Amino acid sequence: AAGNFRPSLLLEDSDLTLGLARAGYRTRFVTDAIAFTSVPETLSGYWRQHVRWSRGFQQVAGLQGGAVWRDARLPLGLRLELLAFALGYADRLALMAAAALTALDIMWPGSANFPLWLWLISFGVPFIQIVAALRLAPRKSPARMYPYLAIVPFFFALDLAMAAWSMAQTALRRPAKWTATERPLVREA
Template identity: 25%
Template sequence: MHSLLNLLFEFAFFYPIVMSFFWISGGLYYYWRRERHARPRTDPPPLDDAPFVSILIPCHNEGDNVHETMAAAMAQRYPDFEVIAINDGSRDDTADKLNALARQYPRLRVIHLDRNLGKANAMRMGALAARSEYLVCIDGDALLDEYATHWMVWHLCSGQRVGAVTGNPRIRNRSTLLGRLQVGEFSSIIGMIKRAQRVYGRLFTVSGVICAFRRTALHRIGYWSDNMVTEDIDISWRLQLDHWDIRYEPNALCFILMPETLKGLWRQRLRWAQGGVEVLLRHSRDLLSWRKRRMWAVMAEYLLSVAWAYTMALIMLLYVVGLIVPLPTELRVNSLLPTWHGMILAMVCLLQFAASIIIDRRYETGVGRNYYWMIWYPMAYWLLSFATTMTAVPKALLKRRNTRATWVSPDRGIR
């Protein structure tokens, strides 16, 4: 029994360290092979025959953001495109502002849905109304970089089996500690993970805030699922299970608003965690097929993260019980406070962030100013991951089937 407890502690300690080194090595390999001598962001590869593109922007209560979002979408350095805004039952002045913008921008079309049916449904309506095979999708509060459409469409045109491309979200609200931590997170964690996953061939998810799709691929799999709490994770898995390739393009930038309150951050990350569990429950049987083996690494990575959360929960439970009743020596947990383990985790985290600065200096200047704040990141990230996973698993298991996932306006931070 004593060896079992030691095994739990070793897994709880070594899992985040091993994953960090996996992400660092994968991210640096991707950078060395594909980014080090790549074209600058402002000089994307030429397209011999630039196809017509549809930019889809679902909106729900986005009255404060639609002017900025539409202006950025209209400023694309791409020869031929349309913008379709889908107003999904907004209760504020989104509809009136979109109608006024449609008169201002000839490229803009607006679709009004009379009630809130969720982002997945809004995206499906936009895709069906689009006049292009190539769909660029962003959120209603996101600012699309002027070269982003060109970079993503270039990938879609480069291979017939490229079904989707995910871009590089960047945080634009940084007024609090949580905001600064997320600047580092999107650089050193999310960006690193996507690079590492591309090295072994499959992505866990596209970034729903900025992605592009081949409509033929979406049509084959039935478009977005309106009963999944995270439609972006689900669409990513279904595309790859249907043998479509998903690529990551770090030059396709998109500037986004993120929560800067603990409540808003908790709600967002809980939704992400629940979405991962729902996708795993829905598609786990399909993944047993040998033909789907390239998804096994993605599934294993996610299962290990869930196992780590429950391992931490068991260690904490033993500690609390040990405070109330005497436990045998082989089950006694003396302390939850990190000692030298915490120092090692902090150093590995800072090493990971340093590697991300080397990579991300191509896309954003001044990221290093947040280096100091990243000393708090191991505690913030891993505790949040633990808590949301513990909550998400029973929530996903108890969720009623075929319940439509509707819009819930998120915390957009302090600007």
């Protein structure tokens, strides 16, 4: 049966998505759906939100990852897609391992030969995605946003640190706590 979610989960929507898929329902992202969201206005708010998301993906992967993989009713491609979705921030582990291998290769040349092209793909693809989004944006002057590309490496490093922190918290079995997204202050005129 599909439905319900565990109240202790940090990402109930992801848990429900996997549950619905395993029950035979198809879910999809609707591009013209209207969603009212707000983003954190401070780095600490950003950190808390992404740690919650990372830990939530870890919970969902731990609770449903094995069942999704073993569910022979689902085509292999869908199982792989759902597992990639459930693992969420786990790709950051690969980047951290790559960083460690690169550091080893710098300290002891030839010890951990990590290909440069893989770094270019890992860091270049997000830039290409952002530039493409800016070019496709309905705004009249997306070019004014290009200078913000300079801070993307900072947020990439912050994202890696956040993923490492959240995975360490999970490994140490620290309690996972749901925190609301920091909302902007609304001032009366």
